[in-house]
Structure formats: structure tokens, C-alpha cells
Amino acid sequence: MTTSTPTSTHTRAGEPDRRLPALGGFAPGALRIELRRVLRNRRTLAFTLIMPGVFFLIFGLPQGGQSLDNGRPVTAYVMISLAVYAAMVATTSVGGAVATERALGWSRQLRLTPLRPAAYVATKLITAMSLGLLAIVVEFVVGAAAGVRIPLYVWLLSGLAAWVGSLVFAAFGLFIGYLAPAENVMQIIGPVLAVLAMFGGLFVPVEVLPDVLQQVAKFTPVYGVGVLARAPLTGDGLNMAAVANIVAWALVFGFGAARLFRRDTARV
């Protein structure tokens, strides 16, 4: 039976549905599994949900009773800063996981399915932003439980700014993820994030850094998010330099990631 004639009969019960999937294969079901996967990863949970909370209890709580210039608690300042940190680590780690999946060969496996690369990236972005949101909420819950009291609008606006700002780091993570395949990408960028957070005033106010470093810090990618997220608390209003910082870095990482992504998906 080397050849069958074109009219040979199939024993199959009906021809399968051969239409293309909607949205390039993007599906809530796959997203759900992605989220479950992320929440099962002990390392991710330790660095995004537990560690920032512990940091708050160690470094924020002892400053209880102290006030900012406008009378709001210093603990809220620390809590919001650490929420930004938690969100950036969360979104970076999900984006950076692309490097792991490329190293494992999963992205190649996906190319044997109808899933379009853009749908894959969309899934990663939503997963990243979901984990980022969760990281912020956990940090805020720890803060609230430890006695941080601020007006509702500050909780909401600061949380929103921290969350939207973490999109920069989802892009950063994807950028790193498409830079090179690596199984343990977070071990490499974890320390980088810590340094960036330092420059961004998330661990100590930028004002305590030496003058030269302060000037440099304003151009680093965490600075803008930090300033913006704390603005509702400090009452500083919309800082256009901070907004410009966020937009600029979002563009840098976004375009960088898109460029590397195209290189990765190009056929050779």
C-alpha cells in the first residue's frame, strides 16, 4: 500500500475543523494555565510576594510614628516603594521567563502549533501584569495589616501608578528574554533589578544618595515609576520628568523587545 488513490475513503468520523484559531491562538484557557504555573513557582513567589513584605516589616515598620513633610506616615512611603519593587520584580520575571522557554525549546515546540508569536507575547504580558498586580496587593495588605493608614484615593492611585509603571518592566523582562536563551535568567537580572531599585529610590530615598548619583538616578528606569507611585502620598502632583522617564524607558524596552522578538521569530 505505497500509494492510495485520491478518492480513497477515510475511516475517520468527519473531517476535523480546519479553520484558523481566533486571535492567533490567544486563549483564556492557556492564560489560566500560565497563571497557575507562575503561582506554583516557589522562587517567583518568594521574590515577588514574600520578600517585599518581609522587607516592609524589617525596614518600614521600625519607622512607625514618623511623618513626611505633609504629615503622612513614612511607613506608607516605604510600603509604596516596596510595592513598586515587588511589581517590577514580578513583571520582569514573567517576561524574562521567555529566555527559559527558549532555552528549553518550548518556543520551537509552539511553532508547530497555530499559536502566533504575538498571541504568545500577549499571554506573557497579561500574566506578567496579573502577577504584578498581585504583588502590589499583597504588599499593601501587609502594610495595612501592619497599621499603615492613608486615604483611600492614595491606596488606589499609588497602586495604579505602581501597576501601570510595572509595564515598563514587563517589556524589560521580554527584552532580556529575547536577548539570549538562558535557563536561570532571574539569577542574572535579580541583582540588576536590585541596583535599579536602589537608584530608583525604592530602598532609600534618592535624596540620601551622593549628589552625582542623584543626578544619574533620575535617568534610570525605576526612578520615574517610584516618583509617580508616591506622588499621591507626598502630594507632589504630576511630575512630568517622571512621566517622561517612564515613557522613554517603556519605548526603549518595548522597541528593544519587539526588535529581538522579530529576530527570534524570523525563519533562517
Add this chain to the structure above:
Amino acid sequence: MTSTNPAVELDGLTKTFGAVTAVDGLSLRVQPGEVVAFLGPNGAGKTTTIDMLLGLARPDAGTVRVLGSTPDNAVARGRVAAVLQTGGLLKDLTVGETVEMTSHFYRHTRPAVEVLERAGIADIANRVVGRCSGGQQQRLRFALALLPDPDLMVLDEPTTGMDVEGRRDFWQALRRDARAGRTVIFATHYLDEADAYADRIVLVRQGRIVADGTTAEIKNLAAGRTVRATLPGADQATLAALSGVDAVEVRGDSVLVRTSDSDAIARYLLTRTDARDVEITSRNLEDAFLALTTAHTGA
């Protein structure tokens, strides 16, 4: 409906990597329902050909049609599925989750339970992929390939790295799944696999097809015998023209004649030439394979 198009049409396919020509003007047509073994040694160009067949690599020259359309389109519609050597799996998902996740990428798939069953891994659906053996992971890749119920299944050395038992289990699963209408193309460098599971064998060497026929025909290539004799200054052309002769090779004072009629050649050599030390040996499939897939043959 059944397509009237060939399952696979490769025409003048060429691919070079720097100075190396991996695939060299390869043309192949596979009809729906055929089970074809792509047989050749490592580096013969099998994987590169399959990559182009699936749209994972772009040919430098030549065309690829899969079920009458482009490879990308055939993949996106679930008409072709593949088990590759390089396709990785997420170690932190379970076997069942991997199948479920992949099923979401398609418009329509067979039920997850069914493909797990058919791949013989239903009992380990809850096992984390990182804890599965190489053979189990390979059967998981096979289960993923079964999801869209493809018209064409491509397998690139699916049993590499498996032990004997793993290989047998894998082929049993593939065989259980075999159904009328599904075309299967698998690359292998195991002769016995090609012999046992294919209807048609395509032998490739250095990016070219060196033999193509039914398993029986390929075996016939090996059915002949080799007559070796010492004959200085052998007249290669005259020997080659004798009936039944497949090939004549001169190595120094020795001449080797591959033929389906060894008696006639021996008689000729002993009566019409000064040949001495005549030896007749029979060949097996292994010899045919080696002869066809190694470079040194021919004058």
C-alpha cells in the same frame, strides 16, 4: 473532504549553511496515506529537510507544498503536526496541563484524554514533565501532535535516546494510532525502524535522495550478491554492461561487481578474463544502506 493534492511536494529543495550544503536539490512527492521512512546517516540532511517541510526553515532554493498549501498554513490549520528532536517541553507543567494548554492554541482538537490514551501516557497525566523519562516526554510530544488529528504526521528521529523498550513502546503507540488517510513521514537512522514501520523508504545521503522505493524494493537492492576477484586492468565498462550487474567498482587490482546474477558473473570472470581469487558474498539491507549512504563507492 479528502484532498486530491499530494501530502508533500518538495521540488528542488536546497539549503546551505555557510560552505556546507545540507540539502542539495531534493525533490520528493508523498501521496496521502503513505508511511514514509526518511532514512540516512547523521548529517544526511534529514532534519534540515523536515525543518523546511514544516516551515521552520526557509529553503535557499526550491519549493515546499504541504497538502496543497504552504507549510505555515498547514501547521496553523492543524493539518500537519510534528514530533521534533528539538521541541522542548515546560518542565514545571504536568503532562495533562501540557496537552490542555496546547489544545487551546487550536480551533478544534481531539479530547485531551483521548490523545493521552493513544500516546499511552494517560496514567501519568498528573506527573510533572520534569520528572518524566525521555521516552515519556517523547510520547507526550506525540500526544501533542495527535491533538489536531493531523492529515500529515512528521516525526524526526522520534526514538533517539530511548532504550529498546522505549522504542518499542513508542512505535506501538504510533502503530495503534495508524489510521487510513493519515500520512506519516519519519526520519530515522535505524534501519530496523524503517523496515518495520514504513511502506516506502527514501534513502538520503549528503542532502540528496540516493534511493526511493517500497520497503521490498529497497530490500531487493540488497538481495543481490557481490562478486570480488583479483583482475589487474579490469574492463569496468564491459563488466557493467553484463546483464544483472548493478555496479562495478575497481580497487587497485581488485574488482567488485554487485549483481543479481552472481553465477553468471563468476562464470564470465573465470572463463573470459584472467580473474583469480573469485569470492562471492551475499549482501543484506545493512550493506545496501551502507553502500547507498556512504560516499566512497564508485570509481
